[in-house]
Amino acid sequence: MSNIKKGLKKVEVGLRWDPSPLGTPSHDLDIVAATYTSEDLHGSPAYLVHFDSRSPDGTITLSRDSKTGQGFGYDEVMVLELERLAERYVRVVVGVAIQQPPEGRVFGDILNASVRIREGYTDLVEHDFAEVAGSTASVVAEFTRDQPGGPWTFRELLQGFDTDLASFTAVMGGVH
Template identity: 30%
Template sequence: MGVNLTKGGNVSLTKQAPGLTSVVVGLGWDARTTDGRAFDLDASAIVTDADGRAVSDQHFIFFNNKTSPEGAVTHSGDNLTGEGGGDDEQITVNLASLPAQAGKVVFPVSIYGADSADSNGQTFGQVRNAFIRVVNSADSSELARYDLSEDASTETAMVFGELYRNGEEWKFRAIGQGYSAGLSGIARDFGVNV
């Protein structure tokens, strides 16, 4: 069983699983009952350098750009409803194949189309049972999990967590930071040209 984290907590994945080379980051959520309009959340990943700047615009991985240039980060595809148990979307990260300048992989989740989310009044305050988990690709064991419980009543996007390099180790940090500027605001903050 993996480590359950609280906001701001971190764990060494390398110590949890010596020889770790690849992980699957699973993200999940359920939409609260709303007025019946469609509610679509999208997971993404941004590969950054140690200073938190995107390695390149192509290192912003999401439903329209499913693979990083070197193939180290791959998005499984878009789940339009969040229905069902388990992971709603998954992003595979081959740690050994990341570019040398990669220091972090950040995992934002956004309500599809921040503009439409704003106009529909949809926010993360209407999301429940949200989580991010890190699974060892080699044996499918869960290494870390963060269940988000914060009230994000005005935010249309959130950074759930991040993988980061610390010397020779890979660690995972639970973040849970909301953004009212949507996914484009998060992307701009990490230096992606959107």
């Protein structure tokens, strides 16, 4: 995937999916953002944002957190105010994970799941998870800057993982 856009300031990540069929356990998908400093670009994140939380400085917020997929449009929304991130942060990786999946539940089991990343009213990318249908988690985007305080660049990613949420947050930064 080669979709690259430079000079980003504020982006929105939206996640949607259809509720589970009547009588079956609910699907709970979550957006996860991990921030990295120049000292540890692909190791442990400086901090994570997920589960109706926000970054310590308020620059990354999860404003809607759905546990079932019920509702219209994007059920879960995360806003990343990249231009406000402290200079020491030079990389943000965004992923989606199925939280506490029943045995064997993967993206391919969840109807109409998709993630959209946009800046303002411009869509940067939208994925339906078809390429990672057999996975329980996926990295969907990477935002980087070449130097502290420099402009942010978006790189489209779609890499699946077969892991639980805790393990996913530990390995999602290893994506290159």
